[in-house]
Amino acid sequence: MLMTGPDREVFISGVAEAPLGEVRDHSELSMIALAAREALADAGLTLRDVDGLFVNYLGEEGTVQVGEYLGIQPSYSDSSDLGGAAFVAFLGHASAALQTGRCRVALIVYASRQRTRATRKLNHWNEKATSPQFEQPYGLPAPMGQFGLLAARHMYEYGTTPEQLASVAVTARQWAGLNPKAWKRDRLTIDDVLESRLICAPLRRLDCCLVTDGGGAIVLTTGDRARDSANTPIRVAGTGESARQWHIPQLPSLEASPGVAAARAALQMAEVGHADIDVFEPYDASTISVLLALEDVGFCGRGDAGAFVQEGNLSITGSLPSITSGGGLSYCHPGALGILLVIEAVRQLRGQAGARQVPGATVGLVHGIGGLFSTAATAVLVRG
């Protein structure tokens, strides 16, 4: 049944972070259980109400494993592997499932203990048939090698500078200083970034995201049920996604980034323009990721993002407050960041972001990327 009228609208009615940082007293599944139950309580619901389950990176038949653990037998399951962007894409997938009556309450969950289990490996992602032949022999560490190549090309084409990249990390750290849950909160300077060790030049250690444990949960429902939420429901106004390439040489140009199509679709669906966005949550796997996101979404012209950040536009007093949690660079990066970007946007739009609250934020844009700069998913979220 295709719903029409107000009930066709889909809302995020509950969010919660899993334990973050270094987590030794929980498994991934128990972290998910904590986050899911907290997010459902936030929505005025319980696990008994959930009939749609969305997971990524949680093993083979991930929705089955997680569903059994939570005691859920979902009528709708989705584990589309769009990398870290999956959790933003799931907002669109869940909206479609809710609007067509495939499920009534959708739960998106993620957790990782990549830090405490030391499972992060930069060199062994590319196990598919073509990669061992044509990429693995050259030792490109994924994904920071891909980001290094993108950064070098961005510098070559547009004159982007290391200081401009560093200003992204400094901005993220300023926001993290306002977030009590952030992993890194001490002051960071441009020089600190420029003096940190090289990883994949031009990217240095402090151009790269954290490696932490963490996760979260998001609950979505249609308008009738969203009214049970203890908090202001946040409407999913527009979504878009795109999958582009696995091997970085197959990306035709910086302008052909998967983020362009994803963002265009989300903005069109939401019928909002760039000037309407009060808060921007880009997936900051690295500093160059943020410059590319600003240009892909269209907040900046090509090549202008470096100066845009350097001028302070992403700060709490800037024209486009962005990375408001401190992001993957300073708050938390549990291997897949997308779910935390959505949670932060919801908190901002509800007015629950404490010291880092963007005053009067009513429209937020979340822009996730995934894989080896392979995929992107964008969501426009609106208060009320």
Next chain:
Amino acid sequence: MVESLFDWADPTTAHFWEAASKEQLVIQQCGACRQYQFYPRPFCLACDSDDIGWVAASGRGTVYSQTTVHLKAAPELGLVTPYVVAVVQLEEGPRLLTNLTGEACRIGSPVQVGWRSRQGQAPVPVFGPATP
């Protein structure tokens, strides 16, 4: 672990590795639209024709982008840190991932193919500064 050639080679790419064992760089060309492509597939990405054949590449290209890696590579790759990974655009158009060898190249620099031998496997194409 780098799997041996035997483990992952597929019929679509076998000709590339046979040529590589003789230090010859080959790429595919479409018989219908004449477009070149890399890596190998059984059809033309540009026009969907299955009239796809192999041609010798000139071995010349330019550096599209490059990153110097300061992390340790898997030992079996034989890469000494720091090493340079690059995307090279071949004269014929397709791009490939590779290592840059010899003196420093920049983005836009002309390069030409060389080969790095591997234990028990065909050599892989790498690129160094083009000689005039």
